[in-house]
Amino acid sequence: MTTETLAPAIDVGGAVAGAAAPAVASHDGQGGSDPMAAIPSAVELRGVSLYYGAFRAIKDVTLNVPRQRVTAFIGPSGCGKSTLLRSMNRMNDLIPIARAEGSMLFHGEDLYADYVDPVEVRRRIGMVFQKANPFPKSIYDNVAFGPRIMGAKGNLDDQVESCLRRAALWDEVKDKLRQSGLALSGGQQQRLCIARAIATEPDMILMDEPCSALDPRSTLQIEELMAELKEKYTIVIVTHNMQQAARASDFTVFLTMDQDRAGYVVERGPTLEIFTNPKNQLTEDYVSGRFG
Amino acid sequence: MATPTTSPAPRTLVGSRARRRRETAIGRFFLACALVSVAITAFIIYTVLAQAIEFLLAIDLSQLVAPGWFPRRGMFDVATLIIGTLIVTLIAMLIAAPVGVLSAIYLSEYATPRVRGIVKPVLEVLAGIPSVVLGFFALTFINPAIIQSLVPGAKGFNLASAAIAVGILTIPLIASIAEDAMRAVPHALREASYGLGARRVTTATRVVLPAAVSGIVAAIILGVSRAVGETMVVAIAAGASGGSLRSWNPFESGQTMTAAMAALATGSDQVAGNNAAFQSLFFVGLVLFVFTLLLNVVGDSFVRRVRQAY
Amino acid sequence: MASQSATSIAVQRSLARQRRDATGLAFSILLLLAMLLTLVILVVLLVDQVTRAIPVFQERGVDFLTSGLSSNPANAGVFQGLVGSIVMGMLVAVLCFPLGILTAVYLEEYAGDNLLTRFIDINIRNLAGVPSIVYGLLGLTVFVAFFAALGFPNNGRNIIAGAVTLTALILPIVIITSSEALRSVPKTLREGGYGVGASRWEVTRQLVLPAARPGILTGTILALARALGETAPLLLAGAILGTFSTSGSLQDLFTGPYTVLPMTVYDWARKPQEEFRALTSAAIVVLLVLTLSFNTLAILLRNRYQKRW
Numbered sequence: 001m002t003t004e005t006l007a008p009a010i011d012v013g014g015a016v017a018g019a020a021a022p023a024v025a026s027h028d029g030q031g032g033s034d035p036m037a038a039i040p041s042a043v044e045l046r047g048v049s050l051y052y053g054a055f056r057a058i059k060d061v062t063l064n065v066p067r068q069r070v071t072a073f074i075g076p077s078g079c080g081k082s083t084l085l086r087s088m089n090r091m092n093d094l095i096p097i098a099r100a101e102g103s104m105l106f107h108g109e110d111l112y113a114d115y116v117d118p119v120e121v122r123r124r125i126g127m128v129f130q131k132a133n134p135f136p137k138s139i140y141d142n143v144a145f146g147p148r149i150m151g152a153k154g155n156l157d158d159q160v161e162s163c164l165r166r167a168a169l170w171d172e173v174k175d176k177l178r179q180s181g182l183a184l185s186g187g188q189q190q191r192l193c194i195a196r197a198i199a200t201e202p203d204m205i206l207m208d209e210p211c212s213a214l215d216p217r218s219t220l221q222i223e224e225l226m227a228e229l230k231e232k233y234t235i236v237i238v239t240h241n242m243q244q245a246a247r248a249s250d251f252t253v254f255l256t257m258d259q260d261r262a263g264y265v266v267e268r269g270p271t272l273e274i275f276t277n278p279k280n281q282l283t284e285d286y287v288s289g290r291f292g
Numbered sequence: 293m294a295t296p297t298t299s300p301a302p303r304t305l306v307g308s309r310a311r312r313r314r315e316t317a318i319g320r321f322f323l324a325c326a327l328v329s330v331a332i333t334a335f336i337i338y339t340v341l342a343q344a345i346e347f348l349l350a351i352d353l354s355q356l357v358a359p360g361w362f363p364r365r366g367m368f369d370v371a372t373l374i375i376g377t378l379i380v381t382l383i384a385m386l387i388a389a390p391v392g393v394l395s396a397i398y399l400s401e402y403a404t405p406r407v408r409g410i411v412k413p414v415l416e417v418l419a420g421i422p423s424v425v426l427g428f429f430a431l432t433f434i435n436p437a438i439i440q441s442l443v444p445g446a447k448g449f450n451l452a453s454a455a456i457a458v459g460i461l462t463i464p465l466i467a468s469i470a471e472d473a474m475r476a477v478p479h480a481l482r483e484a485s486y487g488l489g490a491r492r493v494t495t496a497t498r499v500v501l502p503a504a505v506s507g508i509v510a511a512i513i514l515g516v517s518r519a520v521g522e523t524m525v526v527a528i529a530a531g532a533s534g535g536s537l538r539s540w541n542p543f544e545s546g547q548t549m550t551a552a553m554a555a556l557a558t559g560s561d562q563v564a565g566n567n568a569a570f571q572s573l574f575f576v577g578l579v580l581f582v583f584t585l586l587l588n589v590v591g592d593s594f595v596r597r598v599r600q601a602y
Numbered sequence: 603m604a605s606q607s608a609t610s611i612a613v614q615r616s617l618a619r620q621r622r623d624a625t626g627l628a629f630s631i632l633l634l635l636a637m638l639l640t641l642v643i644l645v646v647l648l649v650d651q652v653t654r655a656i657p658v659f660q661e662r663g664v665d666f667l668t669s670g671l672s673s674n675p676a677n678a679g680v681f682q683g684l685v686g687s688i689v690m691g692m693l694v695a696v697l698c699f700p701l702g703i704l705t706a707v708y709l710e711e712y713a714g715d716n717l718l719t720r721f722i723d724i725n726i727r728n729l730a731g732v733p734s735i736v737y738g739l740l741g742l743t744v745f746v747a748f749f750a751a752l753g754f755p756n757n758g759r760n761i762i763a764g765a766v767t768l769t770a771l772i773l774p775i776v777i778i779t780s781s782e783a784l785r786s787v788p789k790t791l792r793e794g795g796y797g798v799g800a801s802r803w804e805v806t807r808q809l810v811l812p813a814a815r816p817g818i819l820t821g822t823i824l825a826l827a828r829a830l831g832e833t834a835p836l837l838l839a840g841a842i843l844g845t846f847s848t849s850g851s852l853q854d855l856f857t858g859p860y861t862v863l864p865m866t867v868y869d870w871a872r873k874p875q876e877e878f879r880a881l882t883s884a885a886i887v888v889l890l891v892l893t894l895s896f897n898t899l900a901i902l903l904r905n906r907y908q909k910r911w
Contacts, residue, residue, distance in 0.1 A: 094796060096714045109305050117307025123799030124305070133790040135809060145808075146798040193794070200798050311801055318803050322708035325701055326722050329777065332770045333725050336736060339743040394636035402633055411637055413901050418644050420824070420897035422831025424867045425651070425886050431871065432879065433650050460643055493626040514731070521733025523834035524864075528871050550834070553735050557837040573838075577739045581732065588731035 035270055036251050039066035042204050042234035043088055043111075048102035050080065050087050052095065057083045059262040060102070063253060065204075070226055070235045072249035072271065074242060076286070079255045080263025081238045085206050088236065089125035090118040107203075123150065126197030130209040132189035134181030134196070139164075139173050142181045142192055146200035159199065167195035168225050187218025194225065204234040212240060223248040242287060246275050254283045340581055343574035350568050361552060362535035363569040372538040373576060376530075377520055377548040379540065380455040384519040387459030389512050392466025396511070399467070400474035401496040419464035427528030430457035435529065439543070446543040449531025455542065457525045466515040473507020473598050474500055510594035517587035521580065523550035533558070549580045651890070654883035666884060671845040671866065675877035680885050682848070683866035686761060686841070687830055687892060689855060690862050693765035694772065694829045699822050701769070702776030706818075709777070710784040711806050730774035734834045741767030741839025754857050759840030761860040767839040768832060772825040779821025783814040816907035820900045827896035831889070833864040841865045863889040 041064040050058040057080040065071050065088075073081040083092065090111060092098040104111045111121055123146070134142050143160045144152075152159070160177070164170040169191040173184070181192050190210055197205055207226075211219040219241075226235055226248050239245050245252050252275070253268040267274060267283045278284045351368065358367035395415065399408055435453035439446045446452065477500050485495040501508070527533070531545035533555040539546060547555065556573045658666060662679070669679025705726075713719040745766045749758030787810050795805035811818075837843070842861045848854045861869075867889060870882040 089797070091793065091796060094792075106305070109303065111305070113305075115303060116305040117312060119311070119799055119801045120305045120307035121799075122796060126799075127793075127797035129790060129793055129797065131790055133788075133794040135791065135794060136813060145795075145800075149798070149800050149804050149808075196794075196798055315801050315803055319708075319712050322704050322712050325704040326708040326713070328701055329705060329726050329729060329773060330722060332740070332773065333729055335744050336732065336740050340736065340739055343739075343743070391636045391639055394633050395640060398633035398637050402630065409905070411641075414641055414644060416901055417894060417897060418640060420827050420831070420893055421647070422833070422864050422867075422889060422893060424831070424833050424864045424871065425647075425890065428867065428871045428882055428886060429647050429650065432654075433646070463640055491623060491626050493623075493629040497629070517731055521731075521735070523733065523735045524868065527834075528868065533872075550733060550735050553738075554834060554837055557738065558843055574739060577736050581736050584731055584733055585728060588728055591731075592727055 034064065035273075036066055036071075036268060037064040039069065041065055042067045042106070044105040046103045046105070048084075048087070048100065048104055050083055050092065051097075051099045051101070053097040056260065056262040058087075059258070059264050061265050063265060063268060065234060065236055066251060067234050068230050068232070069250040070230050070237060070248055071251040071253065072245035073236065073238045073253050073255060074240075074245050074286070075255035075263070075266075076257070077240070078261065078263075079257045081255050082208050084255070084263070085208055085236060085238050086127075088204075089127055089206055090121045091127060093118050123200045124202050125204045125206060126200060126202040128190070128193050128197055128205060128207040128210045130212055132186060132193050132213070134184070134189050134192050136180065136182055138178045139181050139184070139192060140177040143195050143199050146196060150200060163195040163199045164192075166198055166229070167191045168221065168228075169195055185218070187214050187221060190214060190218070190222060191225065194222075194229075198229075198233075202233065204236070205229065207235065207237040209238050209240060211244065219244070242275075242289075246271060254278075254280075254286060256282055256286070336581070340574050340578045343571050344578040347568060347571035347575045350571060360535060360537035361547060363552075363556060363572045365535070366568065367535070368568075368572050368575070369538055370576070370579065372536060373547055373549045373552050374579075375538060375540060376451060376526075376536070376546040376551070379451050379542045379546070380458055380522075380526060380530075380548050381516055381519045383452060383455035383542060384459035384462055385512065385516060387456060388462035388466050388515055388519070391459075392463045392511065392515065393470050393508055395463070395467040396470035396474060396508075397496055397501070399471050401492065401500060415464045415467055418460070419468075421461075423461060423522060423524040424528065426457040426461055427454070427525040430454050430525055430529035443543050447531070447545050449529060449545040450543045451526070451530050451546045451548075452542040454526045454529035457529060458519050458522045461522060461525065462515045462519050465518055466511045469511035469514060469595070470504070470508045473504040473511065473595075476507065476598055477503045504598070506594045507598040510591045510598070513587055513591035513594065517584045517591060520548075520587070521550060521584050523554050526551035527554040527558075549576050549583075552576055553580070648890075651883045651886050654880055655887040658880050658884035659887075662884075667888070670847065671861070671869075673845055675875060675881055678870075678878075678881060680863060680866050680888055682846070682861050683863040683885070684888065685855075686860045686862040687864075687889075689761055689860075690765055690768065691826060691830050693762065694768050695822075695826055697765060698769040698773055698776055698825070698829075702773050702822065702825075703780050703818060705773075705777045706780035706784055707806060707811070710781050711802065711810060726774045726777050730778060734771055734832055735838070737767055737771045738835035738838030740770060741835055746840050756840075756857070756859050759842075759859065760857045762856055764836050764839050764841055764860065764862075767835050768829040771832065771835055772829045775825040775828065776822050779825065780814070780818045783817025783821060784810060786817060787813045816903055820904040823896050823900040823903070827893045827900070830862075830896065831864055831893045833862075833868050836862060836865060837868075843869050863892065 043065040045061050045063040045065075048058065048061045049056060061084060073085060075081050086092045087100055088104065088111070092100070100112050106121070106125070109116070135145060137145070140160055143163050144156045147156055147159055161170060164173060169188060172188060181189065184192060194205070211222050214222065223244065226237070229235060237249065249271045251269065252271040254266045254274060255263045256266050257263045267278060267280045274283060275287050278287060351366070355366055355368050356370055358369040360367060361369050361372040399411060403411060430453045431449070434456050435446070435448070435450065438456070439450060439453045443452075481499055481503060482495055485499040490499070526548045527550070530547065530551055532547045532551075536545060536547050553573055553576050556569065666679045667684060668681055669677055670681045671683075672678040709719065709723060713722075741763060745763040746758045749760060749763050751758070754760060791809055791813060792805055795809045800808070842859045843865060846859045846861070848858050863885065867882055867885045870878045870885060
């Protein structure tokens, strides 16, 4: 949590440093300055543990997600990175046995406080899924869905257009807005889902392996899109693809699981540091492809 | 860097209270709808049980054993009805079980999608034929054309012809449950069998059938339950609406539990009044209810076993 | 198969030889016979009934549909039964569909995995297997008695009590088939809805229900066809067996004596006079046209929307 006096100074620093900031920050896992906390945070996780019934899927994660940056969660399958991602907009609430401990501060508000409405959380923190899941509605209605449930009435043409433009899809679909979203190609569907997520004007977008079902060309388009979107949104992406994490993210969090299969954060920091100069042997083994 | 703020953060994530209230109200309303089915069960059990007990209190229990079931004469020989039910169910299953299971094997293992697209609707149409229709068919076609030509002494109304029609009614049910079970057998198992050079008949009978055995057992048990509960076919084709003597002869007229209930409901006195004959309706209903409930519970547990296995 | 190598021909031959193997052949024939038996039964039944019915339709024409019940076979018709069945169908649809579908929505979309949910679920499965005549007992002692207690004419034996009885009968079927349709809607669609901040009701109403609509419709239409063919519960729940007359007023329609087509069939099937045999078949044809058209509609609907996901 940034105090009011600190925030402006860092904001300026972050804005000026821009994409260069991660490279400048010194990477030091033990104490000292945490480069991921040196930028104002979108979400701060403090001692977060996640459970499915009695099974602990994530243990004791403390982590700052920097605002207007792309943060990648990487790690072997089953380490709980998707679970952690989904806990950040309370999608896990949909699983009856899922439970969260610790605190998760979103602009200073605990996402898991009693008064919080998960529906409201999801309007502020959007999500893009592993398999593109456009609604079986027209392209237009897919994008307009969010604004409409938020009470928008009347003509949404401008809003739909601007979301589709920001999702780099407008030129491809502007003549067929009334066609079904399901008729688009896989990469287009995924960008439609991004446009749909943007339409509720969230602060943050969570992406759960958004490119795992896409061909390399579409993957590249999505990665380029993320670089543009971070001007406005905080992005967290879970990926299996280490090249993708290296290419597209500013910060990387490496998770793995202990002998009880509970996931934990091994190392986190600027992406360049994690990939070129990891501090932990496990990280090194993973990013060099020796394990996972 | 997590320095706690001094002033509490603004509550921006409260959401709309109206929406929350609406969501809760909708959830409660849906729950209320779901509870209607519980109320139906409660009412069934209560009415049937209460009146059945009243019936048992009103009669002399020795009346439950008699040469036959003649409710209006105070003879409530339940064994007559149970024997009738057993005869009908047994004959019906002799037809429905093999035909149903073989149809299921055909549909699941042999039929091309095109053939399936024709055969499946045939079974569904058969399933959609009202039982009064099959009752009349049993009386006017199955009996003269089949039963009486094979067994010259068979009565104009008899249990056997009703049983055949009940069997026909049960075929689609058995075929559908058995087919579901066989289609649930993973394709990899079949491929493994073909991979070893097994022929289609071997794969179907030695691999798929054993793997789906729980589902087939379930299909037959639920088929039995259906046959036990079938009313109109027996009421029309088996005669004996006034009552019948205890008999194991399927070529005599006779009654099942359900047909006896229908007869009591359609009698000249229209089941009005509060006499023992009227209340015996509920007693038979109770026996029938318990009987089918047991069958369904057992059948359902087999169905669930299939679901768990794959 | 442009280029057929020697090996591929050899393989094909050996495969073909296997198919000609005796046990396999016998088994296929057995299966085919089982299937054909079903088909033959259906055809015989339909042909038998239609041929018996044709003279009645030739002789009476539309008159058979517009005449009322009568003990005189020469002018007996199915009018009351037809009207009763149509009104009954509408009442059951109005009562049962919302209740059944909303229950399914509760079980699939709202309920948590707790004891109450499991209890409701088991209860519905068992209700589905209760013989239809037992529902008649329920109809007689609860629903008919209820209308009688309210002072309705005809001792409460009206079409509404009958419709409530049949609603109870097909409710479990509607719930189970609707639940299956809801379950077949992919989880990813729901996630997409929740992901943009839709509430449970919004996701259910705007995304899940539209996607499940064909499946729900198929199941409910089949259930309605089942209700239209039911006789046994209505024997107890107040449908009239025999002749009766009504004033034809709307009030009489809902509170007076009533019957339905299957009851007419049952009534005539029991009559000793030979003339009623043909009439019964004619009534059966009318009944089959009614129920089988619902069945066909459901099957067509399902085939059209199958495998959307």
